[in-house]
Amino acid sequence: MASVTRLLHIQSPSCTSIYPRRSPGLDNSQHHIAGGVKGNFIHMRIVGLTGGIASGKSTVSDLFRSSGVPVVDADIVARDVVRKGTPGLRKVAIAFGDDILLENGEINRSRLGQIVFSDPAKRQLLNRLLAPHISSSIFWEIVKLWVKGCKVILLDIPLLFEAKMDRWMDPIIVVWINPEAQLQRLMVRDGISEEEARTRLIPRLHWTGRRQKLTLSLIILVQLRIREHSFRRC
Numbered sequence: 676m677a678s679v680t681r682l683l684h685i686q687s688p689s690c691t692s693i694y695p696r697r698s699p700g701l702d703n704s705q706h707h708i709a710g711g712v713k714g715n716f717i718h719m720r721i722v723g724l725t726g727g728i729a730s731g732k733s734t735v736s737d738l739f740r741s742s743g744v745p746v747v748d749a750d751i752v753a754r755d756v757v758r759k760g761t762p763g764l765r766k767v768a769i770a771f772g773d774d775i776l777l778e779n780g781e782i783n784r785s786r787l788g789q790i791v792f793s794d795p796a797k798r799q800l801l802n803r804l805l806a807p808h809i810s811s812s813i814f815w816e817i818v819k820l821w822v823k824g825c826k827v828i829l830l831d832i833p834l835l836f837e838a839k840m841d842r843w844m845d846p847i848i849v850v851w852i853n854p855e856a857q858l859q860r861l862m863v864r865d866g867i868s869e870e871e872a873r874t875r876l877i878p879r880l881h882w883t884g885r886r887q888k889l890t891l892s893l894i895i896l897v898q899l900r901i902r903e904h905s906f907r908r909c
């Protein structure tokens with residue numbers, strides 16, 4: 676999997692501290708030239724990964740992870756901001772009622788999913804309530820990785836364009852599959868009916884209008900790797 680990082684022109688995806696290390700024979704200015712705070716900051720690349728539900732984003736992010744690239748997963752962040760006792764969960768419970776809570780006070784994801792995936796207005800409401808929490812958590816995750824001195828990270832975020840985060844990322848990888856295959860994968864993975872799966876195939880901002888933002892070589896690479904992955908699974 677070194678090919679992913681090689682294609683991105685990344686020499687070493689691993690993280691090293693940005694704080695200058697004391698070593699004999701180098702004064703502070705030399706530490707900076709040798710890769711101190713400024714150099715690491717400038718060279719941190721954020722690769723964006725997006726695509727529809729069950730398109731295969733996690734499969735692609737695993738390829739990066741296995742190359743040593745740290746991954747920030749927006750779905751995990753989105754779960755953290757509605758944990759029991761968080762301001763995010765309080766806002767959602769006020770807006771959607773206690774019906775979306777389990778008996779133990781945690782969020783009933785499947786119930787909330789049924790509500791928002793079948794009603795665009797409610798989905799927008801949920802997005803509006805959670806977006807500030809999700810964005811700020813993602814920001815702090817990125818800062819933590821920057822402090823560690825990471826040269827490249829991957830941000831896996833389904834609503835990348837909707838959240839207007841594309842301007843911070845280069846390159847951007849869109850994972851795309853044929854909608855019928857996507858439907859099948861979703862039904863099998865989540866064990867849901869075709870009717871329910873269809874409600875989750877939400878029309879998204881049109882990728883092709885943003886083609887200039889995408890890196891063709893990476894899309895091809897990802898398709899090839901996914902195909903290779905499929906062969907390995909057979």
Ligand SMILES: CC(C)(COP(=O)(O)OP(=O)(O)OC[C@H]1O[C@@H](n2cnc3c(N)ncnc32)[C@H](O)[C@@H]1O)[C@@H](O)C(=O)NCCC(=O)NCCS
Pocket residue numbers: 726727728729749750753784785787788791798801802805809832833834877
């Ligand atoms: C509605 C919720 C409770 C359903 O939870 P569930 O565990 O069933 O699904 P999960 O969170 O794993 O999401 C699965 C996939 O659904 C799609 N999806 C999730 N939320 C949205 C949304 N608001 N709009 C469009 N697609 C979405 C994404 O492709 C995501 O990868 C949950 O998705 C949620 O809280 N969504 C709102 C937060 C959000 O915007 N998440 C996306 C991260 S940017």
Ligand SMILES: Nc1ncnc2c1ncn2[C@@H]1O[C@H](COP(=O)(O)OP(=O)(O)OP(=O)(O)O)[C@@H](O)[C@H]1O
Pocket residue numbers: 726727728729730731732733734735750833860861864901902904905
């Ligand atoms: N190349 C492939 N061939 C066959 N099945 C695949 C392939 N890639 C992924 N899958 C399967 O498709 C399903 C969806 O993939 P995955 O979970 O990676 O999608 P995702 O985009 O991360 O989903 P979500 O949007 O829900 O987070 C999974 O069951 C996965 O095992």
